[in-house]
Amino acid sequence: MNLAELSVTYQQKLQKLYDEEEIQSLFLLVVNHLLGYGKARYIIEKQTSLSEDVYLKFEEILLLISNGKPVQYVIGETEFYGLPFKVNPSVLIPRPETEELVDWILNDQEIIRQSGNVIDIGTGSGCIAISLKKHLSQAHVFAMDISKEALEIAKANALINQVEVDFIHEDILHPLSVDFPKFDIIVSNPPYITENEKQEMHQNVLAHEPHTALFVSNEQPLVFYEAIAEFAKKHLCNGGSLFFEINEYLGKQTIEMLTAKGFTDIILRKDMQGKDRMIKAVFNIV
Structure with missing residues (x-):
């Protein structure tokens, strides 16, 4: 059995769970995890026969994935903004749209101050905070989360990526x-999926990823955004910027909430899929 044949096997066994492109992406993650091959090396080596023990490891991982467990949790790692991150069911698997949020911040020259203070609220795996610190080496980066288990993963990821981040165990909804x-x-990517939207979600997300990091009630879908906006009013520098990843259906409501709280220069940005996904707002102290 070689990698090319294994790729076909993964496609056949996983076609009911994922589309073809997703299967190829997760297969390449497994290849990198087990063999250390990037995509280019995979193309070169894909006709080379695998040893029996390596083949069995591919089969073990395939069995877990075919039962619905996300590949990132199976192999215990993923990539975000070009950096390696450990993940487990205590944290959300970082998404491409969150990479877009990080990229927006890093390319917004109006607000980058290399020696400034940055905080990521609801840090999870630490992907936002660590990626920002990696590219803003002189910034003092903080990261907050309610989950001690998530913070342990985030601290490990900071060590892996050789950055210093101050981690804080706090609940933004309480004093x-x-x-x-x-x-x-x-910056924050807080829970924003309403209970009504659960039926639209992939079953492997519902079964394996932490619900406290995903869902909010139908009655208070902006509860975290309101709390973070209040925190920002107290703790942003004059002219400082607040960045959110948001629910694609709640862009208008989020803008209205921020406007009512005194934020200005509000920008709503779409992600690569054309969904309203990110907001930037500025707070000027009167």
């Missing part, structure tokens, strides 16, 4: 005990 500095940038 905070930490004495925070002023921030130039506040």
Whole structure:
């Protein structure tokens, strides 16, 4: 059995769960995990026969994936913004749209201050905070989460990527005990999927990823955004920027909420799929 034949096997066994492109992407993740091959090396080596023990490892992983477990949790790692991250069911698997949010921040020259303070609220795996710190080496980056288990993963990811991030165990929905500095940038990808939207989601997400990081009630879909906006009013520098990843259906409501709280220069941006997915807002102290 060689890699080319294994790729066909993965396509056949997983076609009921994923589309062809997704299957190829996850297969390449497994190849990289087991053999250390990137895509170019895979193309060169795909006709080379595999040893029996390596083949069995591919089969073991395929069995777990075919039962619905996300490949990132099976292999315990993923890539985000070109960096390696450990993941487990305590944290969400980082998404491409969140990479777009990071890219927006890093390419927004109006707000980048290399020596400034940045905080990521609801950091999960730490993917946003760590990616920002990796590219803004002089910035002082903080990362907050309610989950101790998530923070342990995030701390491990900071070590893997050789960056220093201050991790904080706090719940943004309750009074905070930490004495925070002023921030130039506040960013968050908080829970934003309403209960009504569950039926639209892939079963492997519902069965395996942490619901506390995904869902909000139908009655208060912006509960985290409102709390973070209030935090931002107190802790943003004059002219500082607030960045959110948002529910594609709640762009208008999020803008209205931010406007009512005194934020200005609000920009709603679509992701690569054309969905309203990101917002930037500025807070000027009167």
